[in-house]
Amino acid sequence: MLHTINKSPFETTTFETCIRFLVPGDPVLFIEDGVYAVQSGNKFSPTIERVLKTNPVFALGPDLDARGIGDIADGVESVDYEGFVGLVEEHQVNSWF
């Protein structure tokens, strides 16, 4: 199951909530304002690091670029919209917003 998260972790609890329900191995894709979670060196970096130990983590590249986020946490993979579609080919989708 692919989990998408589109909310900034600084403003809502969507990120924390989604993380609680993650099954190990399931990919997480940050989109829209959700991508702020993977900016390196912010207060959510330790959480991202922890998630990465059990789950693959992706972020939508066009959303990173739009927000001027050049530096993302090690281990997080940037994908474009076709990469998003690729993840949907492999998994059912659970969209958290």
Place this chain on the structure above:
Amino acid sequence: MLHTINKSPFETTTFETCIRFLVPGDPVLFIEDGVYAVQSGNKFSPTIERVLKTNPVFALGPDLDARGIGDIADGVESVDYEGFVGLVEEHQVNSWF
């Protein structure tokens, strides 16, 4: 200055953020989903207690009733829409949402 807050403290950081900018003496009015903050015995009760030491705290009664919140924190005053208007008569308004 009257501060109104309409967001549930469980879902967004609006409540915490507003509280950081409060000047002692300024009234706070919880409206809409914001009223969940003053339900007695939830995890925000200690914060409400702390705010009450420096600022008067109100909650919109019709919004409390709509959500079935009968039991509110000691010291918080329930007002109706006319009470809301009364607070606006006395203060400029800072609406946090």
Place this chain on the structure above:
Amino acid sequence: MKIGILLKEGPYNHQASDTAFKFAEAAIKKGHTVDAVFLYNDGVTNVTKLMDPPQDDRNIAARWSELSQKHGVEILACIAASKRRGISDDVLVEGSAITGLGTLTDIAIRNDRLVTFGD
């Protein structure tokens, strides 16, 4: 006291519109003048006359229209925000109008209070 209202969300989806209306009603009941309700962001969709909610529910556009006609409250939608969202003169309820953001500045200046409702 003269009060202006700024409403930043559309009808039904967010309670902001309901709270703004209840507040306006109470202010008028207490003898204040509600000068204008300025609609911004999705708020502009409060005044489409095509709105047709279930019979047992409130009709939010009709309610604003009635408030305007009974108590002289101007209901004004921002033109730039309206164009983005498909609100034009063709669909406005009676008592509402489309105007520029400059009007909001006037409203802020000429009223004792500006109260914002959003989400």
Place this chain on the structure above:
Amino acid sequence: MKIGILLKEGPYNHQASDTAFKFAEAAIKKGHTVDAVFLYNDGVTNVTKLMDPPQDDRNIAARWSELSQKHGVEILACIAASKRRGISDDVLVEGSAITGLGTLTDIAIRNDRLVTFGD
């Protein structure tokens, strides 16, 4: 693969509509079938032809209309949600239609995936 999309927010105010569109485009480019985009909550306001954004901005309704006509994607607005928000047959862009929630059930059943975009 056959993909259905559920879009729960209106145009411009939330990026959900943009992301849904970009996702649909990319899926079609990769050879998938985007069967339908179902509009719910404020999402129904994506298809008003009265939308008239600034010249240098995207026209979201026109974009959905074009996607529908070029690639056979059904653009369907929920009738109950539409009535609340003033979306009627009078204002629909070409290629879109109003329908019941039962249709969403069909979409969920007949597609390999249902992807939701909201806020």
Place this chain on the structure above:
Amino acid sequence: MHVLRHAPHGTIYTYEGLEMILIMAAYEQDLSVVFIGDGVYALKKGQDTSGISIKGFSRTFMALDGYDVEKLYVDRVSLEERGLTEEDLVVDVKVLDAEETGRLMQEQDVIIHH
């Protein structure tokens, strides 16, 4: 599976979510509803919306039973954080730990958050 995550009345998501669930229940055999976060407030007893002029709907959850929607799950942490117990809710629910809900989600073909 439908996931209700918003408090009632402040936004329409829970109400329109319930409208969707009722229609889908007429079509589908196997429908489950999970209440997470502020979604649990939708089930709280004693809601009286007359003062805000919005139609109440908490009692409609009782009707789900008649539509064969018998699987109502509530997230344990969400309930506890809000100082609520099963006694505070208008319908019988099954309280689940996050891990159980996570596994349940993984079995689904379609998940819609409201």
Place this chain on the structure above:
Amino acid sequence: MHVLRHAPHGTIYTYEGLEMILIMAAYEQDLSVVFIGDGVYALKKGQDTSGISIKGFSRTFMALDGYDVEKLYVDRVSLEERGLTEEDLVVDVKVLDAEETGRLMQEQDVIIHH
């Protein structure tokens, strides 16, 4: 006073807020803008929105100077929590502690959050 509290692009609030500020600046003498929470992201350097087909506007903040909107305040905690410094922003701002911003708010006749 205008308070910008949302990240850019995910919602339109910051962009339409900026549109409002530009119009009001043409009318008013004394306009201040405060960036709190995710609002500080609106000022981040290096935004390129071409990939999401949304018009970028971070550079428009530079134009505020020409409109006599010279009071741009940024909340210190918001900046620090996000791992940002003044160097990361497209315009010169004054970084304030919450207490200073709170007092500034108290002096206002009108405050609009976006």
